[in-house]
Amino acid sequence: MSKTALLDTVRLPQDLRALEEGELPRLADELRSELIDAVSVTGGHLGAGLGVVELTVALHYVFDTPRDKLIWDVGHQCYPHKILTGRRDRIRSLRQADGLSGFTSRAESEYDPFGAAHSSTSISAGLGYAVARDMAGEDWRVVSVIGDGAMSAGMAYEAMNNAGASGSKLIVVLNDNDMSIAPPVGAMSGHLSRIISSKSFHSVRSVGKQLSRRFPGRLKSAAERFDEYARGLITGGTLFEELGFFYVGPVDGHDLSQLVPVLRNVRDLERQGPVLVHVVTQKGKGYTPAEESADKYHGVVKFDVVTGKQAKPKPQAPSYTGVFAQALIGEAERDEKIVAVTAAMPSGTGLDKFGSRFPERCFDVGIAEQHAVTFCAGLACEGYRPFATIYSTFLQRAYDQVVHDVAIQKLPVRFAIDRAGLVGADGVTHQGSYDISYLACLPGFVLMAAADEAELMHMVATQAALDEGPSALRFPRGEGRGVDLPERGQVLEIGKGRVLREGTKIAILSYGARLGEALEAAETLASKGLSTTVADARFAKPLDHDLLRRLASEHEVLITLEEGAVGGFATQVMQQLATEGLLDSGQLKLRPLCLPDRFIDHGKPAEQLAWAGLTADDIAATALRALGYNDAPGRERPATA
Numbered sequence: 327m328s329k330t331a332l333l334d335t336v337r338l339p340q341d342l343r344a345l346e347e348g349e350l351p352r353l354a355d356e357l358r359s360e361l362i363d364a365v366s367v368t369g370g371h372l373g374a375g376l377g378v379v380e381l382t383v384a385l386h387y388v389f390d391t392p393r394d395k396l397i398w399d400v401g402h403q404c405y406p407h408k409i410l411t412g413r414r415d416r417i418r419s420l421r422q423a424d425g426l427s428g429f430t431s432r433a434e435s436e437y438d439p440f441g442a443a444h445s446s447t448s449i450s451a452g453l454g455y456a457v458a459r460d461m462a463g464e465d466w467r468v469v470s471v472i473g474d475g476a477m478s479a480g481m482a483y484e485a486m487n488n489a490g491a492s493g494s495k496l497i498v499v500l501n502d503n504d505m506s507i508a509p510p511v512g513a514m515s516g517h518l519s520r521i522i523s524s525k526s527f528h529s530v531r532s533v534g535k536q537l538s539r540r541f542p543g544r545l546k547s548a549a550e551r552f553d554e555y556a557r558g559l560i561t562g563g564t565l566f567e568e569l570g571f572f573y574v575g576p577v578d579g580h581d582l583s584q585l586v587p588v589l590r591n592v593r594d595l596e597r598q599g600p601v602l603v604h605v606v607t608q609k610g611k612g613y614t615p616a617e618e619s620a621d622k623y624h625g626v627v628k629f630d631v632v633t634g635k636q637a638k639p640k641p642q643a644p645s646y647t648g649v650f651a652q653a654l655i656g657e658a659e660r661d662e663k664i665v666a667v668t669a670a671m672p673s674g675t676g677l678d679k680f681g682s683r684f685p686e687r688c689f690d691v692g693i694a695e696q697h698a699v700t701f702c703a704g705l706a707c708e709g710y711r712p713f714a715t716i717y718s719t720f721l722q723r724a725y726d727q728v729v730h731d732v733a734i735q736k737l738p739v740r741f742a743i744d745r746a747g748l749v750g751a752d753g754v755t756h757q758g759s760y761d762i763s764y765l766a767c768l769p770g771f772v773l774m775a776a777a778d779e780a781e782l783m784h785m786v787a788t789q790a791a792l793d794e795g796p797s798a799l800r801f802p803r804g805e806g807r808g809v810d811l812p813e814r815g816q817v818l819e820i821g822k823g824r825v826l827r828e829g830t831k832i833a834i835l836s837y838g839a840r841l842g843e844a845l846e847a848a849e850t851l852a853s854k855g856l857s858t859t860v861a862d863a864r865f866a867k868p869l870d871h872d873l874l875r876r877l878a879s880e881h882e883v884l885i886t887l888e889e890g891a892v893g894g895f896a897t898q899v900m901q902q903l904a905t906e907g908l909l910d911s912g913q914l915k916l917r918p919l920c921l922p923d924r925f926i927d928h929g930k931p932a933e934q935l936a937w938a939g940l941t942a943d944d945i946a947a948t949a950l951r952a953l954g955y956n957d958a959p960g961r962e963r964p965a966t967a
């Protein structure tokens with residue numbers, strides 16, 4: 327029999343449920359091998375999936391998915407679930423154009439009842455499902471699987487507060503691997519560690535086995551006895567119980583002989599209200615390179631399965647994140663009031679470097695973007711200069727804090743918005759598409775976007791010096807353009823852009839990192855005898871009114887360019903031009919190039935840029951069409967879907 331024969335017989339969870347319980351460890355081993363092999367060719371999130379292999383097998387074995395709803399928090403650990411739910415044949419297309427999503431997706435499978443990728447939504451969604459089920463008088467189960475890192479977010483507590491007081495039956499599996507992307511932070515993490523290190527943890531190993539012997543079946547009496555037994559032996563004094571949950575655990579999440587009977591009994595518990603099963607796992611489990619690495623192979627590029635060595639391409643230029651971190655460290659050397667805050671993304675934002683240099687001035691608040699923003703607001707009230715360093719997509723979660731706690735109070739919180747624009751393989755949930763739109767409408771904000779890494783340094787210096795009110799600086803994922811870096815950033819004049827190339831017929835006004843494409847398009851147009859100006863707006867707010875007037879009155883075509891959604895920079899420009907009456911004559915051919923009004927899926931960044939119609943060819947074609955060259959190369963850019 328071939329090594330993967332058992333996994334080959336399992337296309338769907340119903341096949342898995344036909345196996346003998348004793349066969350499950352072997353299936354788990356094969357599943358783990360398949361996961362490692364698949365991710366070695368696609369890259370992606372590996373450590374979290376390795377840690378839930380046994381849990382995934384046990385959940386699909388015990389619960390009647392998809393009738394029972396299994397909701398994974400974040401969804402970055404769901405590759406084993408995808409392999410077992412009819413998607414094994416496409417697993418090597420993960421995160422690639424037209425391939426499987428790297429997260430759960432309702433559009434992809436009936437086994438994904440709720441789409442995710444941002445954390446800590448699973449208990450709320452699960453409770454919604456459970457209440458809907460009860461109102462409809464139906465009887466399926468709902469299981470939400472949430473990590474210890476995701477437990478640090480406010481939403482998880484809001485949901486537990488609601489669930490604990492509700493009579494709806496909801497099963498929450500807390501997958502506690504004592505890791506977030508970085509080591510977990512905060513008091514809750516300490517609470518979980520204390521539960522695990524308490525006596526009850528050591529007894530549960532035997533308790534799990536006892537349970538399986540004593541209560542093997544689905545009989546009501548067994549379930550009731552389990553209820554009593556568990557109450558007496560494996561619960562006690564947890565925060566979850568205080569919140570109205572029936573707490574079960576901790577359970578060894580890699581021991582199927584514990585997991586299966588415990589889950590089975592929880593499934594059959596004749597008790598209303600929510601249950602929390604505390605499962606202890608190891609991130610990266612079963613793959614030595616992952617287990618031994620500091621980040622447990624949370625996210626990897628393609629790698630060699632034997633050595634675990636990742637195929638990281640040699641960088642051509644420093645990353646924006648790296649330059650940001652160095653620039654901020656430089657500013658902080660000169661200004662002791664500068665502090666920096668991350669919401670569980672120290673390495674992704676470069677604040678790990680800042681934290682090494684200034685441990686007392688760097689704060690990882692956990693997955694808690696809302697708190698991060700208001701925490702910064704409080705720091706600013708006392709004269710500190712906080713940099714709230716948050717990915718564009720995750721800052722969405724803290725919008726009211728940005729408006730209510732920062733903007734209305736005119737507090738000088740500096741938002742350093744990394745991953746602004748298209749992010750590649752993480753896809754639709756992680757695109758940094760909206761920050762320009764959602765910030766530019768707020769009075770008093772200063773908004774900047776870096777066209778290259780030297781500009782990024784100037785903008786960090788500008789933010790550091792800006793004490794009057796809130797500011798935001800956006801920059802993309804990945805490498806910079808390889809420009810020379812200054813010794814230190816220079817403070818820029820607020821609201822002033824710069825002209826990089828003078829022309830007479832066409833003007834391209836770029837905001838942010840697509841300036842390179844604008845310059846390339848200008849070359850193409852110039853080669854056709856069409857003289858083209860290229861300007862870098864630097865600021866979306868306040869706008870450079872003089873520059874706008876000049877570009878609008880001295881050119882036949884004005885193209886605005888940004889890697890952001892409709893309602894962003896172009897909207898600000900059009901508003902200003904219209905207000906000044908510069909559109910009244912009807913002479914100017916104004917063409918806004920921004921992200922199309924649809925969600926952009928996973929793929930390579932270059933593919934996504936092409937889908938969005940923001941390549942140099944697209945820019946040139948837009949100018950040509952505006953001038954009546956209807957046979958211009960490039961695609962007609964759809965305004966909407």
Ligand SMILES: Cc1ncc(C[n+]2csc(CCOP(=O)(O)OP(=O)(O)O)c2C)c(N)n1
Binds near residue numbers: 473474475503
């Ligand atoms: C709102 C939000 N902030 C940040 C992230 C980035 N992020 C993805 S996974 C993760 C760690 C989650 O830790 P945990 O829930 O314990 O899962 P584990 O990776 O340990 O399995 C973080 C911070 C996110 N997805 N969503």
Ligand SMILES: CC(=O)[C@@H](O)[C@H](O)COP(=O)(O)O
Binds near residue numbers: 402749
């Ligand atoms: C699941 C998640 O939200 C993070 O792991 C994210 O994928 C990190 O993205 P970067 O690779 O851009 O840091």
Ligand SMILES: [Mg+2]
Binds near residue numbers: 474476502505506
């Ligand atoms: Mg974790």
